[in-house]
Amino acid sequence: MAVSMRDVAHRAGVSVGTVSNVLNRPSEVSADSVARVTRAIEELGYVRNDAARRLRAGVSATVGFVVLDGQNPFYNDVVRGAEDEASRHSIAVLHGNTDQDVRRERLYIDLFHEQQVRGLLIAPYGDVTAHLDRLAEAGIAVVLVDRFSGDGRYSSVSVDSVAGGRLAMEHLIETGRRRIAFVGGPFDLRQVNDRLAGARAAAENANVTVTLEVVATEGMAVEDGVVSGDRILMRTRGDWPDALFAANDLIALGLLQSLVTDGRARVPQDIAIIGFDDIPFAAAAAVPLSSVRQPSRMMGRTALRILLEEAADPESIPRQTVFPPELVVRASTVAR
Amino acid sequence: MAVSMRDVAHRAGVSVGTVSNVLNRPSEVSADSVARVTRAIEELGYVRNDAARRLRAGVSATVGFVVLDGQNPFYNDVVRGAEDEASRHSIAVLHGNTDQDVRRERLYIDLFHEQQVRGLLIAPYGDVTAHLDRLAEAGIAVVLVDRFSGDGRYSSVSVDSVAGGRLAMEHLIETGRRRIAFVGGPFDLRQVNDRLAGARAAAENANVTVTLEVVATEGMAVEDGVVSGDRILMRTRGDWPDALFAANDLIALGLLQSLVTDGRARVPQDIAIIGFDDIPFAAAAAVPLSSVRQPSRMMGRTALRILLEEAADPESIPRQTVFPPELVVRASTVAR
DNA sequence: AACTTACCATGAATCGATTCAGCTTCGATT
DNA sequence: AATCGAAGCTGAATCGATTCATGGTAAGTT
Numbered sequence: 001m002a003v004s005m006r007d008v009a010h011r012a013g014v015s016v017g018t019v020s021n022v023l024n025r026p027s028e029v030s031a032d033s034v035a036r037v038t039r040a041i042e043e044l045g046y047v048r049n050d051a052a053r054r055l056r057a058g059v060s061a062t063v064g065f066v067v068l069d070g071q072n073p074f075y076n077d078v079v080r081g082a083e084d085e086a087s088r089h090s091i092a093v094l095h096g097n098t099d100q101d102v103r104r105e106r107l108y109i110d111l112f113h114e115q116q117v118r119g120l121l122i123a124p125y126g127d128v129t130a131h132l133d134r135l136a137e138a139g140i141a142v143v144l145v146d147r148f149s150g151d152g153r154y155s156s157v158s159v160d161s162v163a164g165g166r167l168a169m170e171h172l173i174e175t176g177r178r179r180i181a182f183v184g185g186p187f188d189l190r191q192v193n194d195r196l197a198g199a200r201a202a203a204e205n206a207n208v209t210v211t212l213e214v215v216a217t218e219g220m221a222v223e224d225g226v227v228s229g230d231r232i233l234m235r236t237r238g239d240w241p242d243a244l245f246a247a248n249d250l251i252a253l254g255l256l257q258s259l260v261t262d263g264r265a266r267v268p269q270d271i272a273i274i275g276f277d278d279i280p281f282a283a284a285a286a287v288p289l290s291s292v293r294q295p296s297r298m299m300g301r302t303a304l305r306i307l308l309e310e311a312a313d314p315e316s317i318p319r320q321t322v323f324p325p326e327l328v329v330r331a332s333t334v335a336r
Numbered sequence: 337m338a339v340s341m342r343d344v345a346h347r348a349g350v351s352v353g354t355v356s357n358v359l360n361r362p363s364e365v366s367a368d369s370v371a372r373v374t375r376a377i378e379e380l381g382y383v384r385n386d387a388a389r390r391l392r393a394g395v396s397a398t399v400g401f402v403v404l405d406g407q408n409p410f411y412n413d414v415v416r417g418a419e420d421e422a423s424r425h426s427i428a429v430l431h432g433n434t435d436q437d438v439r440r441e442r443l444y445i446d447l448f449h450e451q452q453v454r455g456l457l458i459a460p461y462g463d464v465t466a467h468l469d470r471l472a473e474a475g476i477a478v479v480l481v482d483r484f485s486g487d488g489r490y491s492s493v494s495v496d497s498v499a500g501g502r503l504a505m506e507h508l509i510e511t512g513r514r515r516i517a518f519v520g521g522p523f524d525l526r527q528v529n530d531r532l533a534g535a536r537a538a539a540e541n542a543n544v545t546v547t548l549e550v551v552a553t554e555g556m557a558v559e560d561g562v563v564s565g566d567r568i569l570m571r572t573r574g575d576w577p578d579a580l581f582a583a584n585d586l587i588a589l590g591l592l593q594s595l596v597t598d599g600r601a602r603v604p605q606d607i608a609i610i611g612f613d614d615i616p617f618a619a620a621a622a623v624p625l626s627s628v629r630q631p632s633r634m635m636g637r638t639a640l641r642i643l644l645e646e647a648a649d650p651e652s653i654p655r656q657t658v659f660p661p662e663l664v665v666r667a668s669t670v671a672r
Numbered sequence: 673a674a675c676t677t678a679c680c681a682t683g684a685a686t687c688g689a690t691t692c693a694g695c696t697t698c699g700a701t702t
Numbered sequence: 703a704a705t706c707g708a709a710g711c712t713g714a715a716t717c718g719a720t721t722c723a724t725g726g727t728a729a730g731t732t
Contacts, residue, residue, distance in 0.1 A: 002394075002475075004719085005719060006718075015681065015682045016718090016719080016720090017683065017722090018681060020719060020720055021680090021681085024720080028679090028680080029680075029681085047446070047449050047450055047474070048718095049450070050387075050450040051391040051451075051452060051717085051719095052720085055385070055686090055687050055689090055719080056718085056721080057687085060387070070412060070415075071409070073407070073409070076412065079406075083433060094431075097416070114386040116385065134381055134383075138383070222616060222619075253617070256622060260622045286593060286621060288593070340687090350711075352688090352689080352713080353691080353712055353713065354711060355689090357711085359689090365710075366709080366710060366711090384688095385688055385689065386689095387687085387688080388687070389689050390689090391687090391690095391717050391718065392689055392691080392717050393689085393690075393717085
């Protein structure tokens with residue numbers, strides 16, 4: 001059915017070995033052969049069979065990326081960065097969405113294992129160390145994204161979430177806020193915990209008195225922010241916090257939407273809001289959102305680069321790359 | 337290095353054929369063998385080699401999805417729908433971003449061809465008929481997404497963009513708008529053209545006099561909307577349109593942001609805005625955005641289902657599935 | 673003329689899962 | 703006791719690209 005190398009070889013009047021050489025190391029083949037083979041390929045519409053190639057080679061030119069939340073633009077940006085870097089190495093990035101579902105997470109890991117990907121990028125949700133260890137045993141490189149590797153067994157690329165939480169909190173305190181609420185969850189997500197921890201630290205180190213309450217959400221979507229915002233506004237006005245620190249921008253956007261509806265609260269005059277991630281939609285919100293930026297593209301690019309290095313050199317030692325977060329001040333915290 | 341079927345067979349004391357049978361049709365194997373093989377697999381940590389499997393089988397359990405704009409949440413939703421359906425069939429969806437780049441688009445098509453994907457979903461940007469025809473010749477099913485197949489050579493799943501444009505326009509007219517601007521581009525994107533065509537038709541069929549001007553944008557991102565909004569506001573106030581119809585929600589969000597900044601224009605009192613796609617962020621905007629909804633998840637699901645059917649039956653006849661768009665009215669067009 | 677060197681081309685072996693014709697076993701039937 | 707069928711298992715052939723030991727050829731050297 002499909003055109004194979006054998007067909008091309010026959011048409012060009014050479015052996016299959018020569019066809020392979022033309023494709024993979026043309027410099028070692030005479031110009032004449034290259035021309036004839038190239039022409040035969042053209043005429044027959046030959047396309048390499050990746051499966052056969054991989055079977056022989058043992059590894060593929062594909063990298064897997066297991067993502068926590070495909071609906072969050074932050075992760076889309078990270079993926080995008082990885083793709084950019086990958087395409088420079090003629091490598092394809094295959095991605096799978098786990099949607100914070102442990103089962104799907106494991107499913108994708110196994111799938112990528114079967115496909116003998118060159119390496120795996122993963123923004124982990126559940127506890128997958130056992131699965132990752134199996135990959136490692138099979139010689140597949142693993143790089144954690146957006147999560148510091150606690151035991152240092154794997155390389156990781158992340159942002160210092162604790163520092164980020166501190167940045168956000170310090171900003172709120174500096175701009176005069178004293179009754180602050182952290183909105184986020186679930187707390188078994190490492191990122192959420194770290195951001196809260198940073199906020200707590202900043203509150204304690206401040207040389208003024210600051211209260212920091214925690215408003216727990218079920219998830220990290222816009223809807224969760226809306227619900228929390230509504231709940232906060234139901235309090236008597238004197239009990240309102242004067243600032244909200246959302247665990248990510250999606251929640252922050254939900255909060256914003258809730259507060260602004262019908263002018264129930266003025267942002268930032270009555271209540272300031274700051275998010276985390278600095279997704280593109282944060283700047284585009286009608287009250288542009290202050291946020292703690294993670295260098296998402298850069299993180300993706302870096303993760304992929306490290307992954308390829310480790311895939312090339314099995315002896316390499318895992319390293320933790322931590323980027324600093326960056327405070328981005330917009331109208332949602334500072335009135336103009 | 338890696339554990340192969342042969343190793344498992346040896347450990348379990350059976351032949352490789354039996355191991356394969358245990359994996360693929362356990363009902364035809366004795367319970368005893370199943371148990372022993374299962375145990376051996378467990379003990380050795382065996383993982384199937386997908387390359388070998390595919391080489392033999394000739395097709396893979398993978399479907400490719402070539403996407404126009406990975407930053408647009410609309411496409412993320414479509415992909416998500418396809419993934420949902422795919423996972424019910426134990427099929428993986430591999431996606432590639434073309435970012436409206438013809439070269440990358442072709443690159444990905446060829447890549448998927450090499451990988452012998454079971455089928456290809458594509459939201460096409462440039463003219464790729466030649467490439468798609470090659471896929472078809474190789475027996476790989478193709479379904480166009482978000483684009484009606486003009487010549488009917490391929491199946492397609494799309495929304496009636498003309499009707500959508502009409503819906504949006506009629507809504508604006510009904511709510512009293514008379515000086516309307518269509519904001520979008522580039523016009524070699526079919527979707528943009530169709531939406532404008534629908535708007536034109538509605539303007540002509542209205543029993544009141546309506547003007548429809550066109551404000552061309554370079555792309556379909558938030559930034560393009562901001563630029564256009566700024567430009568419109570620079571006119572003397574009497575020349576302002578009283579409504580904006582954006583070719584998609586990203587542009588609409590950009591417009592909104594531009595108008596609302598510093599209270600330069602009240603939305604919807606001074607200028608109404610309606611977008612297209614109804615992405616999740618449309619509802620979450622501080623002035624919730626009216627939009628024309630495309631059933632994105634459903635489109636993805638349907639496209640994948642058709643793709644699998646066609647992959648299973650090469651004789652099947654291409655069919656065009658067109659969903660109706662749905663008007664979603666929110667605060668950006670109707671003051672409360 | 674004999675020999676060396678450089679350059680290329682060849683084609684069989686290989687990767688690992690799947691398939692299927694053929695074999696073995698064992699119980700049922702006559 | 704002979705025959706048959708069903709159930710289960712075996713192992714060689716197969717898919718197609720890559721690799722590499724082997725061999726051939728032409729040009730250059732002694």
